[in-house]
Amino acid sequence: MQKSIRDLVPYDPGLTLEQLEKKVGKKIIKLSANESLWGPSPLVKTALQEAFNNLNYYPDGVAAELKKALASCWNLPEENFCLGNGTDELIFLLTNAFLNPGDEVVIPTPTFSSYASSVKIVGGKVKPIPQEKLSFKLTEIAEAIHTGVKMVFLCNPNNPTGTFFKHGELEVFLKKVAPETLVILDEAYCQYATDPQFPVARELVNKYPNLIVLRTFSKVYGLAALRVGYAVAHKDVITELEKVRQPYNVNIPAQIAALAAWQDEVYRQKVVKETVEERVWVTETLQQKGLKVLPSQSNFLLVQHHDAELIEERLLQEGFLIRHTASFGLPDWFRITIAPHQEMKLFMDSLERVLTEINS
Numbered sequence: 001m002q003k004s005i006r007d008l009v010p011y012d013p014g015l016t017l018e019q020l021e022k023k024v025g026k027k028i029i030k031l032s033a034n035e036s037l038w039g040p041s042p043l044v045k046t047a048l049q050e051a052f053n054n055l056n057y058y059p060d061g062v063a064a065e066l067k068k069a070l071a072s073c074w075n076l077p078e079e080n081f082c083l084g085n086g087t088d089e090l091i092f093l094l095t096n097a098f099l100n101p102g103d104e105v106v107i108p109t110p111t112f113s114s115y116a117s118s119v120k121i122v123g124g125k126v127k128p129i130p131q132e133k134l135s136f137k138l139t140e141i142a143e144a145i146h147t148g149v150k151m152v153f154l155c156n157p158n159n160p161t162g163t164f165f166k167h168g169e170l171e172v173f174l175k176k177v178a179p180e181t182l183v184i185l186d187e188a189y190c191q192y193a194t195d196p197q198f199p200v201a202r203e204l205v206n207k208y209p210n211l212i213v214l215r216t217f218s219k220v221y222g223l224a225a226l227r228v229g230y231a232v233a234h235k236d237v238i239t240e241l242e243k244v245r246q247p248y249n250v251n252i253p254a255q256i257a258a259l260a261a262w263q264d265e266v267y268r269q270k271v272v273k274e275t276v277e278e279r280v281w282v283t284e285t286l287q288q289k290g291l292k293v294l295p296s297q298s299n300f301l302l303v304q305h306h307d308a309e310l311i312e313e314r315l316l317q318e319g320f321l322i323r324h325t326a327s328f329g330l331p332d333w334f335r336i337t338i339a340p341h342q343e344m345k346l347f348m349d350s351l352e353r354v355l356t357e358i359n360s
């Protein structure tokens with residue numbers, strides 16, 4: 001066993017929806033993992049029929065068609081793209097390609113856990129920068145990056161807070177950070193951002209060769225099960241990623257579904273519009289109940305309550321799986337995924353019952 005993994009614990013994905021429903025004995029609405037409850041575009045189902053005719057063949061190892069579609073939208077050459085088996089794999093490829101044991105990586109916290117675990121697997125040293133106000137202060141983070149820091153992970157909007165930093169702040173940060181430090185900008189939830197000052201990553205990739213943007217098909221495109229993500233970066237960075245990538249990491253159904261989802265812009269816009277409308281309604285309704293809710297630019301909300309764990313437990317009995325955020329170092333908070341109005345309305349009724357019971 002490698003020394004670097006001695007103290008690591010395997011990621012616990014929890015029970016599947018089916019297993020959970022069996023355990024609780026009722027239908028469960030899953031609001032715990034920021035998936036899209038709108039599901040993928042209807043065009044995906046049709047496109048997938050084609051995939052079933054080719055299951056005996058290896059997939060296109062470079063995912064040429066999908067890459068071409070992405071490159072054309074980003075207005076960048078295909079050599080700036082690397083496809084991954086979900087963003088999770090790309091994070092893993094980045095640490096494998098660029099870190100040596102002992103290398104230091106800055107990670108503002110709380111944030112998505114895969115960054116730290118991927119760094120630790122290769123023997124890298126995580127330097128967490130706790131963000132007291134639960135929104136990233138890029139000036140503070142830049143100060144923590146001395147020469148020699150190999151990488152910094154920035155999640156925007158951040159998981160689990162939903163908060164965001166602005167384009168201007170990111171540019172100042174990129175100018176401050178040494179070109180040897182790789183800046184990994186995880187934009188898994190960027191499509192849900194409505195603030196006009198949200199960063200436009202496409203304008204920055206050409207300007208900063210140390211910037212790597214990560215995107216996923218798991219959230220707004222509703223394809224979490226199929227595992228597709230991509231990295232956009234300078235071609236020299238992509239060349240290194242390609243060296244450590246497994247030859248057929250994105251399977252045939254995944255490539256076909258991602259392409260179909262990418263091409264259905266009307267459906268994507270509908271999902272975003274409805275999610276954002278619902279985000280406003282849920283935020284206001286929770287605030288009317290006296291709860292503190294962080295302003296979110298994402299498809300989830302972080303809500304404060306001193307009995308967050310108990311609320312998670314009781315809501316499960318009501319048929320809703322939410323995420324108590326103790327594992328993020330936030331024991332007094334819970335995170336809920338925004339779903340269509342019908343589900344959110346039922347959720348609010350259940351939450352009302354749970355809160356009344358807790359307060360009585």
Ligand SMILES: Cc1ncc(COP(=O)(O)O)c(C=O)c1O
Pocket residue numbers: 033034085086087088089112155159186188215216217218224227228229
């Ligand atoms: C910030 C962030 N990045 C990446 C991922 C993983 O995405 P993928 O499904 O593409 O591996 C998640 C999943 O929840 C996430 O929250």
